[in-house]
Amino acid sequence: MPSIGNVSRRRSRPVTWLTVTAVTLLLGVGVAASVNAWQTVGAPFPGLFVDPYADFSNVSMPSWALEPLSLKYPDRLVAVEGQPLSPDARLPSQSAAARIAALARDGHTQVRLTFMTSAGPREVIRPLLRLSTHEMGFFFGFYALVALFLLWTAGMVLLMAGHRPGARAYAIWAVGAYLLFLTFYDYHTTATLPAAFSVGGVGFDLGFLWMAYAFPEPPRRGRRVLLPVLLAVTAWGVGAAIWMGLSPWLGRDASTTRLLVGQGIPLSMAVLLLSIVLRLGRGSGRERSELLSAAWGLAAAPATLAVGFLLALASGSTVVHLFVPFVIPLLPLSVGFSLVRHNILATNVVLSRRLLAGPILLASLCATLLAWLALRLLVREGVETWLPTLLALPVLIGGIMACNRLSLWLFFPATSQFRPSIEQLSDQLSSLHELPAIRQAVEAVVWRWLPTSGPVRVLQAHELPAVPNLPEDALERLNTGHHVWTEETPWNRMLVVPMRSLGRLRGVLLLPPKHHAALYTSEDLTLLATIASLGAVSLHHAEALKELDALRRSDVEATRDEKRFTLGLLGAELSHEIAYPLNFFRYLLKRSGRGHALEPQDVEIGSEEVARLERMLVTLRKLKLPVPQVAQVTLVGPLKRALELIREPLEDKRISVSIEVPEGLVVLADPDMLLQVLANLLRNGMQAVEPGGSIGVRAVLVDQGLKVECWDSGPGVPESLRDHIWNPWMTTKEGGSGLGLAITQRLVSSLGWRISLERREERTWFCLHVPERALIASSPVAVPSTARASPG
Incomplete structure (x- = not known):
């Protein structure tokens, strides 16, 4: 929607050469009138004005301080000092001015003027005065400023509502009044622009008649009769203007036409006044309230001027011209007020x-x-x-x-409300984080300073399709930060203001028409845009807080699940590892039940396993995984202990074990963790082989350290599961827990080592990669020859 000076594309019309020519002519008349007015300063005159045709004019200044004259329009000046005016002069007033100037040069201080009145010739003696800046300043300067004001309003009304008949009618009147006021002083002094004055007088009359018919819109009834009559009067007026302009050049007398035009001024004003009264009497609702808002100027100005002109014509009063420039502006002021506050001409612009x-x-x-x-x-x-x-x-x-x-x-109340409204809204939004509360705060602050005919609403972007009569490109324009109007009449259209933050449309402000359909102003749009931006930021924050809250809850749930998983995994690990000493104790109990005495080595292993169980229980009470207690460990020691823990199933399945680890090989590791790793890998291999199979462990020096390989002769891990065997609860054995390899990988990683799976030589190899920094050997380490050993 355009602001003033930028009318909407649908309503705007290109500037034509006719428009440019008309404006140029109007301004040219102003320049010519200004030059002529300045040249009159100091010119002699007899303390009264006559028009170009030497008719007495009811125009006077209080500063002349002369006795009242028993003259009135159209008493005509016919002689100066008894000498008739020259019949050869194009305009009689120019002949009279030349003779008065000659008398002043000859030193005369007064002049005898002869007027032809309805009662016969009448002589008056007048002192010779000089036109000063007082006459020029008031009858030209003040009148010209009022004329410029009228011309300005005509241009603005046409620009804002040129498609309306009422706007064109007002423009006709305003342009006519402009010419009339601008050439008023010239008409009574130099008389060089009488044609412009005549055109102005005709336009003044016709403008009142057209406004009576078309302002703010033509009547619904009687158009077939009124319009032809008005067109006929207009045609006569145009002809009268042309005749009055050409008559001096043709040497013809157009006094009758001038008299009719002059008497038409109060008559046309009376017609406008009567039209306003009738419209107010018949109108109702919005039409009546709109017209009533402009009636104080539309009715008061014509009524006052009509009474004044009638008095001037009847009695020759010279007061009316002193009040005309003060009264006439009431009409455009009332039109402008009703246009802004009630949109009486249904314009689509922003003020x-x-x-x-x-x-x-x-x-x-x-x-x-x-x-x-x-x-x-x-x-x-x-x-x-x-x-x-x-x-x-x-x-x-x-x-x-x-x-x-x-x-x-x-x-422009938005100008004074800008700072307090923004401060108030900022304070409110700073403490609000819920979408309904933000909506309510934004709607309340807008409603407080902007009187609208309905409630203001804040809509989210996804609610836009529910707004009726939106333009097709509404979403595109809103996304680029431009407000849009719904495609309805100027009295019903809705204003949609985008609420954008970080280049994204968060929502919109939906505003109904202002109270009494008043025009939205540029300041209104600026304040609304600022409020919309603040609201958009708050909506964005509310969305972000909502997302953060959801994320926090998700994190809490994830943390809770992780804790549950960790606790479950820890319990499962403990349960998995307790199985080793339980199986060993069960084995010892079986041997004791068969009459076998406990060997010292068995008692020592049992005691160490009990101590290891106690350490596991301490870890369980702390509800966290144990931290490695690194020490120098001879690799053969935990390896033999691991074989003892699975001695019974090895004997039952008749599995042969191969150990290829030097006695002096020492590594840096946590003894319990290393035992747990070796026991899991040996038990995993023992479970994978068939009865009579074989498992083994060997240590191999490599470039980056030591490689401890635990192998078995089993069938190996299926290719489809090789990437998942390290996951908890993943198992390939019936009845398996799926924790052995997952625990082993965690323990190896906590030691700073690495574990991998290989398949070669028809064997499955789980390889522990021990870095060089964790390798300590008391004697040179080499790969020994293969040797077979039974458990224990």
């Missing part, structure tokens, strides 16, 4: 402060000009002429500041 820059500056210049004129009247003779200008400068500065503050208060 920007740039729109009001022109009116604020022009209003301040008007106040400054009036102050300057008043100060020039008040200063005493002998005071420097620059003093009034110096004293008027503060009025300009104060006027700009006051008008700017007033416009902010009336139309």
